[in-house]
Amino acid sequence: MYLNLFLTLSAIFVCDAKLPRLRQHTEPNEVADTLKQNLQVAQRLQIEVKSEKTSRIVNQYRARHRRDVFDSKSYESGLTWAHSERLDGIGDVVLRWVNSESSITFRLEAKTRGYVGLGFNSARNMRGADLVVAWVDDRNGNAQVLDCHGPEYDDLAVADEVQNYELISGYQNETHTTVEFRRQLxxxxxxxxxxxEDTVQLLWALGPEGSDGELPKHVKSGSKALRLLQPVAKPQVPLKSWDVRLNNLTIPNNMATLFWCKIFRAPExxxxxxxxGYQPIIDSRPIKNKRVLEKDSSSPVHHMVLYECAEDPDKQLWNEWSEGDGFFGPNRPSQWATCVTPIAAWAIGSKGEYLPENVGIPLGEKGGVSYYMLEVHYDNKALHEVLDSSGIRVHYTPVLRAHDAALLGAGVGVSALHVIPPKQREYRTVGICSPECTENTLPDxxxxxxxVLLHAHGIARKISLKHIRGTQELPKISEENSYDVHYQQSRIVPGGRRFMKGDTLITECTYDSTSRDKPILGGYSASQEMCLSFVLYYPRTQLAGCYSMTPVKEFFETFGVKEFYGLSMMQVENIFLSSGNLENLPPQLEFDMQKKYSEETAVQGDDQGVGLMKELVIREPSEFRNKTFMAHLNEMPWSEPLLTEQIEKTLYKGMHMTFCKKRDDTWGAPIQIQSYPTYKELESNVTTDNSCHYKSVRLPSVTKGNGSSTITLNVATILAVCAAILISR
Known part of the structure; x- marks a missing residue:
């Protein structure tokens, strides 16, 4: 102890004597450069110390003879793996796992004879990640597993002092390494x-051949977004299948966004x-030089929704539609507006869904409806020509479940009135399912x-579905705090949730727009944004959709605009309420805008009013006069926090126009403009450290009495002290 103190104090005096004093008139840039260089030196020294510590712990592992190191060719866990995922997409790295209430067990199979690495992080890199590295010793066939982490400032693996992974088994053959290990959640x-419960970025890495604990830089690596704590709900009874898919639809190379809709008749x-349940069918074949190529992994299919259509006595017309190829979204027949009840919603990254064992959605004319509409959204920013036959495989059974279920769409109404400013770290928007709607449509x-399936686009980071009863917020029905647009699976609500007449649903999305220079508008395009939740519930009711958006007048006033040339606010509102329909406008304005819309459509597709925002010319106030509204939005000083905070507060806690749609496309409650509900927010129940019941076990120290190891630790302390002095001076 005295030796440590003596060495540390000596280091302080040595550092103080050896470090050059800063001159009285040192230029600021020179000071900054010196500090930066000193920090870099300190970081490199710290990495060297950590690397030495990692080697020391690896060597400890090699010297150990505990029960968890054995020739595991003769032993495997024998567990039934609940989940399996190809982390690399082709099967060279396969992860299997099963979890209990407190722990999780993994089996990692990789095409390598070096080390295999698995990591957990909220980002797609090693910095700050939790890492585990495993290998099989080429000399004796013994498996090893090492608990590591990634430093905040570099992409490398550093061994933890506390080892929390328990080895179960491990072996290798001529091509593959396989290890099984366990840890507490x-x-x-x-x-x-x-x-x-949140989505995690699973990192994987393969070391070069023979890298048994040396941890050189990996030769292959990648990441995949997954939720590890998923229930297993695949039915054990035989299932029938109904393929609802398009037939060789040509996606043109001049449309970045395309919606295609087609009617299907239910099975007899x-x-x-x-x-x-249901699964996606992704069948996209690129067309190059008029030649159709084989399927590839770059399908432009972004998301698909299958809707029920309300019954119509004119079966002949619907039969004709079911035999046709379908329609471009904005041009579909007006009767298709009755197809509003979603029964299956798929988005990028999802493998499909199986419903919980107690519920099923009725199918067929005898118990459900006769016609369904498939809506497919293509995100074709690369402007490729593609032949597509994608769709959804619906799984159904004659063995009826206990309850008839239905899917309810809720959240922010999809339109360009949904705006996310640029350069914002955490910007929130909300969509409300009003108590008037649930009071009128739900049973007693x-x-x-x-x-619940939570859905948004690329800049969303968090989504939650809040539950309000009267003036009290109840625990959230569902939430995702690490949202990844490339991984969208529905989330089981543990134990279910009773939702009563008069209760309120609030879908809240939090966005990170720091990478964007201009405002992002709501819309169907992948470059636009959404904030939706698809809620599976029982018993089945007439309620199909429950949304809200900012009223038009209040929306434009929030951005300081009072009047446009040629259009009243009422006319603008009618355009948005009709999903961008430009009919019944002044003739010249309709002609001009239709012409510009047709030019926009070649690239934008169905943009839900984005084109209109680019054509509305401001008349009042005078300081914005003759600017288009989109130009005005782009020129606002978004870097001013007071401005963006006030806009967020006004649009979030201000007035909302609510919509309540029934399955037959009638209104379940009148369209209303109402204020954001007043309620007592639920206090967050943050788990404290005292709740930890798992006691980590440190490796037995082999440094006791070893002078070199002790000095290494003291050197680390000395370097840290020196770095602090450098920075302070």
Missing amino acids: DTCDKQDFVIG LSKKHHIV HGINIVS
């Missing part, structure tokens, strides 16, 4: 990732059946919510 170790069934005993 929450190890109570600050260097370990807490595995919970003699009795009521239940839909119990309410409904039971069983799962």
Whole structure:
């Protein structure tokens, strides 16, 4: 102890004597450069110390003879793996896992004879990640597993002092390395990732051949977004399938966004059946030089929704539509507006869904409806020509479940009135399902919510579905705090949630727009944004959709605009309420805007009013006169926090226009303009460190009495002290 103190004090005096004093008139740039260089030196020294510590811990592992190091060719866990995922997409790196209430067990199979690495992070890199590295010793066939982490400032693996991964088995053959290991969901170790309900970025890496614990730089690596704590709900009974898919639709190379809709007739069934799940069918074939190539992994399919259509006595017309190829979204027949009840919603990254065992969605004329509409959104920013036959495979069974279920769409109405300013770290928007809507459409005993699919686009980071009863917020029905647009799976609501008549649903999205220079508008394009939740519930009711958006007058006034040339606010509102329909405008204005819209459509597709924003010319106030509204938005000083905070507060807590749609496309409640509901927010229940019950076990020290190791630790302390002095001076 005295030796440590003596060395540390000596280091301080040595540092103080050896470091050059800053001159009285040193230029600021020179000071900054000197500090930067000193910090870089300190970081490099710190990396060297950490690397030495990692080697020391690896060597400890090699010297150990505990039970968790053995010739594991003769032993495997024998577990039934609940989940399996190809992390690299082709099967060279396969992860299998199963979890209990407190722990999770992994099996990692990789095409390598070096080390295999697995990491957990909220970002797609190693910095700050929780890492585990495993290998099989070429000399004796013994498996090893090492608990590591990634420093905040570099992409490397550093061994934890506390080792929280338990080896189960491991072996290698001529081509592959396989290891099984276990850890607690929450190890109570600050260097370990807490595995919970949120999406996690799973990192993987393969070391070069023979890299048994040396941890040289990996030769292959990647990441994949997953939720590890997923229930297994695949039915055990035989299922029938119905493929709802397009037939060789040509996606042109001049449209970045395309919506295509097609009507399908339900299978002929003699009795009521239940839909119990669905899977995507992605079948996109690029066309090059007029030649159709084989399927590839770059399909432009962005998301698909299958809707029920309300019954219509004119079956002949619907039969004709079901035999046709379909229509471009904005040009579909007006009767298709009755197809509003979603029954399956798929987005990028999803493998499909199976419903919980107690619910099913009725199918067929005898128990459901006769016609369905498939809506496919293509995100074709690369402007490729593609032949597409994608769709959804619906799984159904005659073995009926206990309850008829339905899917409810809720959130922010999709339109250009949904604006996210640029350069914002956390900007929130909300969509409200009003108590008037639920009071008019739900049964007296309410409904039971069983799962939720949360959906937004590329800059969303968090989504939650809030539950308000009267003036009290109840626990969130569902939430995602690490949203990844490339991984969208529905989330089971543990134990279900009773939702009563008169209750309110609030879908809240939080966006990170720091990478954007201009405002992002709401719309169907992948470059625009959404904020939606698809709620699976029972018993089935007439309610199909429940949304809100900012009223038009209040929206434009929030951005300081009072009047446009040629259009009243009422006319502008009618355009947005009709999804961008430009009919019944003044003739010259309609002609001009239709012409510009047709030019825009070649690239934008169905933009839900984005084109209109570019053509509205401001008349009042005078300081913005003769600017288009889009130009005005782009020129606002978005770097001013007071401005963006006030806009967020006004649009979030201000007035909302609410919509309540029934399955037959009639209104479940009148369109209303109402203020944001007043309620007592639920206090967050943050888990404290005292809740940790798992006691981590440190490796037995082999440095006791070893002078070199002790000096290494003291050197680390000395370097840290010197770095602090450098920075302070």
